[in-house]
Amino acid sequence: MASPIVQVRNLTKRFDAFTAVDDISFEIYPGEILGLLGPNGAGKTTTIQMLLGLITPTAGSVRMFGLDLDTHRETILSQINFSSTYISMPYSLTVEENLRVVAKLYGIADVGRHVDDVVKKLEMEEFRKKLTRRLSSGQMTRLTLAKAILTEPKILFLDEPTASLDPDIAHKIRALLKEVRRSSRLSMLYTSHNMREMQEMSDRIIFLQRGKIVAEGTPEEIVARYGQADLEEVFIKLARG
Amino acid sequence: MRIHRITALITRHLYLYRRSLPRLMEIFYWPFLDLVVWGFITLYLMKFQGQLPGFVTFFLGALILWDVLFRSQQGITISFLEEIWARNLMNLFASPLTPGEFLMATMAMSVFKVTAVSAVMAIAALAFYSYNVFMIGLWLFPFVLNLIVAGWIIGILTTSLIMRFGQEAEVLAWGMVFLFQPISCVFYPLEVLPRWLQPVAWANPATHIFEGMRAVLLQGMFPVMHVVWAIGLNLFYLAAMIAFFHYTFRICQERGLLVRVGE
Numbered sequence: 001m002a003s004p005i006v007q008v009r010n011l012t013k014r015f016d017a018f019t020a021v022d023d024i025s026f027e028i029y030p031g032e033i034l035g036l037l038g039p040n041g042a043g044k045t046t047t048i049q050m051l052l053g054l055i056t057p058t059a060g061s062v063r064m065f066g067l068d069l070d071t072h073r074e075t076i077l078s079q080i081n082f083s084s085t086y087i088s089m090p091y092s093l094t095v096e097e098n099l100r101v102v103a104k105l106y107g108i109a110d111v112g113r114h115v116d117d118v119v120k121k122l123e124m125e126e127f128r129k130k131l132t133r134r135l136s137s138g139q140m141t142r143l144t145l146a147k148a149i150l151t152e153p154k155i156l157f158l159d160e161p162t163a164s165l166d167p168d169i170a171h172k173i174r175a176l177l178k179e180v181r182r183s184s185r186l187s188m189l190y191t192s193h194n195m196r197e198m199q200e201m202s203d204r205i206i207f208l209q210r211g212k213i214v215a216e217g218t219p220e221e222i223v224a225r226y227g228q229a230d231l232e233e234v235f236i237k238l239a240r241g
Numbered sequence: 242m243r244i245h246r247i248t249a250l251i252t253r254h255l256y257l258y259r260r261s262l263p264r265l266m267e268i269f270y271w272p273f274l275d276l277v278v279w280g281f282i283t284l285y286l287m288k289f290q291g292q293l294p295g296f297v298t299f300f301l302g303a304l305i306l307w308d309v310l311f312r313s314q315q316g317i318t319i320s321f322l323e324e325i326w327a328r329n330l331m332n333l334f335a336s337p338l339t340p341g342e343f344l345m346a347t348m349a350m351s352v353f354k355v356t357a358v359s360a361v362m363a364i365a366a367l368a369f370y371s372y373n374v375f376m377i378g379l380w381l382f383p384f385v386l387n388l389i390v391a392g393w394i395i396g397i398l399t400t401s402l403i404m405r406f407g408q409e410a411e412v413l414a415w416g417m418v419f420l421f422q423p424i425s426c427v428f429y430p431l432e433v434l435p436r437w438l439q440p441v442a443w444a445n446p447a448t449h450i451f452e453g454m455r456a457v458l459l460q461g462m463f464p465v466m467h468v469v470w471a472i473g474l475n476l477f478y479l480a481a482m483i484a485f486f487h488y489t490f491r492i493c494q495e496r497g498l499l500v501r502v503g504e
Contacts, residue, residue, distance in 0.1 A: 015497060049497070052331075053335065054331060054335055054494065054500050055497045056495045074337045074339065077335065086328075086331070087328055087329070087332055090256075090257065090323070090324075090327040090329050092256075092260060092261050093253065093256050101252055102249075102336075104246075104249035104252060105246055105336050105338060107246070147332070
């Protein structure tokens with residue numbers, strides 16, 4: 001088996017007396033989609049934010065590409081990206097301007113071609129000249145996803161990437177992510193509250209509850225282990241303790 | 242440090258200036274109004290020139306130079322606030338952009354802002370009041386450069402405090418620089434200050450610039466020592482503030498504040 005591209009060991013984050021993430025360890029392998037499940041407040045977003053270098057862990061380590069995140073931040077961050085419903089993009093810039101800025105930030109050569117490619121892939125042609133403040137929530141979701149894949153990362157962190165998207169576009173986005181994964185061995189850490197989506201997308205799943213990993217395995221293994229009909233029922237069972 | 246990351250951030254802000262009315266007003270409208278008001282005050286005070294020898298000569302010049310410092314500070318702080326308002330901080334600091342590169346980009350934006358505002362004010366002063374700011378001579382350049390750096394120092398301090406304390410500290414973006422104005426001796430000589438406050442004013446690089454300006458205009462003296470002191474103090478404070486920014490950034494990472502600034 002290939003070496004993991006992401007290695008998280010004993011990751012912990014405490015904010016004063018509150019423990020948001022409690023001694024979790026996991027790996028992500030090249031080309032793998034790891035689903036991150038858990039109820040609200042379980043520690044999913046804090047975990048992702050530690051992997052993005054936005055929050056310093058209280059304990060534990062994060063390694064990507066064999067490098068420690070704390071000491072090789074620039075090298076690692078230039079090869080990863082993320083999309084989240086919690087972020088926006090400068091609303092006084094157009095969609096195209098925002099993407100051009102991101103491309104320059106990550107040192108992408110041939111900015112025009114890369115922006116054209118990603119606009120085409122995500123069917124954003126009709127609103128590429130639109131001011132970001134005038135986008136619908138679905139269009140904004142597509143923009144943040146576009147900025148994530150524009151930089152051709154090796155690892156993507158996707159925090160509810162298809163929230164606010166209609167089923168047609170959501171399906172196309174999932175197909176696109178799978179195609180990108182297939183063609184470039186892109187690894188992903190994927191969160192969603194859509195259990196069917198998680199079951200479809202994830203190779204493996206880890207379930208967080210109150211900061212700890214309480215279940216880990218393929219979607220089928222987890223469903224079988226808990227004797228439930230599907231992942232949604234497993235989620236409800238685990239979330240209710 | 243990578244130039245492309247710095248220019249990316251500069252590009253982002255220049256795109257904004259193309260269509261943001263508040264940002265355009267900062268460059269053209271507010272400085273022009275300031276100049277108009279103070280220009281009228283100057284014209285009125287000229288009637289009493291015999292009682293206030295030399296006063297009016299430097300009043301407009303002091304205003305223009307103070308605006309250099311003010312806009313320099315604003316260039317850094319407002320650039321940071323733009324990212325908060327746009328909920329774009331996470332995008333920036335989850336990218337390979339380093340805190341040092343972020344500061345370089347905002348310093349470059351402040352130079353752009355100062356250049357634009359100074360041009361507007363200098364042209365307006367000449368057109369409306371026949372006041373030529375270049376009467377200060379070549380000393381204008383070290384004065385302006387030092388005031389830009391002094392503005393950076395206050396801007397970096399303010400930005401660090403906003404990053405640490407969040408939107409509650411946002412008011413500092415507009416108010417902090419005025420905390421330094423009384424001890425910058427912009428419109429009056431240092432001897433006007435109470436004795437106990439004078440050492441504090443001497444520790445302020447801006448004071449040396451405005452005292453130097455008065456020395457050039459009123460006494461025809463070359464204020465070499467004032468410029469040397471201003472440069473020395475500026476370099477010391479700038480290094481300290483850059484270190485403080487990096488320290489504050491680490492604190493914000495540890496406490497998870499980078500993702501919550503703006504909430």
